Amino acid sequence: MKMTPRLYIFVAISMLIFPSMAKSASFPVKTSSTQEKSNIDKHLVVRDGVIMPSSNSPEILQGFFIIENKSPNDMLLQNITSPICDRISANHSDQVKTSNESANFDIFKHLAVPHASVMVFPKEGYHLVCYKLKQQEPVKDTAPFTFHFLGGLNVTADFSYQNHE
Numbered sequence: 001m002k003m004t005p006r007l008y009i010f011v012a013i014s015m016l017i018f019p020s021m022a023k024s025a026s027f028p029v030k031t032s033s034t035q036e037k038s039n040i041d042k043h044l045v046v047r048d049g050v051i052m053p054s055s056n057s058p059e060i061l062q063g064f065f066i067i068e069n070k071s072p073n074d075m076l077l078q079n080i081t082s083p084i085c086d087r088i089s090a091n092h093s094d095q096v097k098t099s100n101e102s103a104n105f106d107i108f109k110h111l112a113v114p115h116a117s118v119m120v121f122p123k124e125g126y127h128l129v130c131y132k133l134k135q136q137e138p139v140k141d142t143a144p145f146t147f148h149f150l151g152g153l154n155v156t157a158d159f160s161y162q163n164h165e
Contacts, residue, residue: 043071044113046147049159051130061085061130063145063159067119076150077111084143086132093124113149 049065061084069075080088090107107126113119121127128145142158149155 044069044075044149044153044155046145046155046157049145049157050162051143051159052162054129059133061133062091062123063088063121063128063130064123065121065128065145065157065159067113067121067147069113069115069117069119072115074115075113075153077108077113077147078150079148080108080128080145081148082130082143082145084134085130086134088128088130088145090126091129092126 045068047066047068049063051061051063054060054062067077082088088108108128140161142160144156145159146154146156
């Protein structure tokens with residue numbers, strides 16, 4: 001059976017809803033040698049990152065990007081950080097959140113990135129949201145975002161800033 005990107009997202013979301021499945025899931029990251037970790041570093045890429053102000057709140061940025069895992073191992077994304085954001089979470093373009101809603105459901109806190117796959121986070125779907133910008137002045141041409149994976153692997157990508165959607 002060939003897994004589609006929608007199925008991968010379904011599996012990742014299921015792991016959030018049913019944590020016992022996540023504990024039994026295996027995400028082998030070989031970190032026993034520097035050479036093996038270096039090879040994984042080269043094979044895990046975050047690219048085409050763009051950030052722009054939210055149409056609802058200009059002090060909030062939305063980010064769109066692609067994660068490509070060319071390695072033979074599944075990887076588990078645990079968090080995304082940036083020096084320009086106090087907090088980063090996930091959102092879907094079709095979701096409407098109320099101010100009372102909890103932000104506990106965040107796919108970027110526990111996202112499986114399957115081996116030999118490409119995952120796209122577009123304007124029309126799941127994307128990142130940067131809350132409470134740390135700097136008072138507008139974002140410059142680019143801003144770094146670091147993707148933290150299980151096993152201590154961190155991948156940093158510069159996201160281009162765009163003023164308009």
